[in-house]
Amino acid sequence: MSDVLDFAAVTVVRGGKRLLDAVDWEIREGERWVVLGPNGAGKTTLMQIAGTRMHPSSGTASMLGETMGRVDVFELRPLIGLSSAALANQIPGHETVLNVVVTAAYGTTGRWREEYEKMDERRAFALLHDWGMSTLINREFASLSEGERKRVQIARALMTDPELLILDEPAAGLDLGGREDLVKRLSLLAADEAAPAVVLVTHHLEEIPPGFTHVLMLREGAVVASGPLRETLTEANLAATFDADLKLIANGGRYTAVARDSHAV
């Protein structure tokens, strides 16, 4: 069994539709995965299972040696840091940046019920510092720019010192400068040997941070290709994933893809 994540024939059926269709996937310690796929491919559904927010309809989903359905998910959750639009929507807008991060230690999004240790506050502050947010710790979450919000969410996901970090579309809604800043920070995270295994979901090759090692390509709930990034991110696999004739351009660890006939318009 893979040490971080081991999915065997993971299938999710909702309303008669197969959102995920027999997905096999293994993640080992130290790996940094990109999950690529078009709208509706099932990426978020897959992350919901990896983040213990959803059970598969069939197949087995194991994270960190524990199998969904046979483990108390509340014990597993602190070991899996998750940043997603759905979770961000649950954060009260009036919450301060520091509280948004520190409350992750207790699996809540509001601060009113818990007593917090100084140690947790120090860790939250250190994470916010690492993610360039130390001057904004007392700001209300709702008042932040989209880029700042994304960095707070990542700091929050790291608060429990997880063994698996899942970032579902962390660059969505960012402007070019914000995206490049995030890509650089994620590349530094990828290079950090002490960092957890990472899974990053995106639609865009430009958002793949240098240093990411593997890619899972999804289409209509099924795996098109999966494996080491350099061998797996090919024009043939992109064509099969996005149903488009794409030219793949690699440059210094960064990637982009354009339609092969884009010069003709």
Ligand SMILES: Nc1ncnc2c1ncn2[C@@H]1O[C@H](COP(=O)(O)OP(=O)(O)OP(=O)(O)O)[C@@H](O)[C@H]1O
């Ligand atoms: N409860 C549900 N019942 C039926 N269909 C659903 C349900 N939840 C999600 N879907 C469908 O499942 C498919 C996969 O959704 P999912 O959000 O996982 O895709 P995605 O790859 O993350 O898409 P996007 O890139 O647009 O965020 C979509 O077609 C969606 O409409």
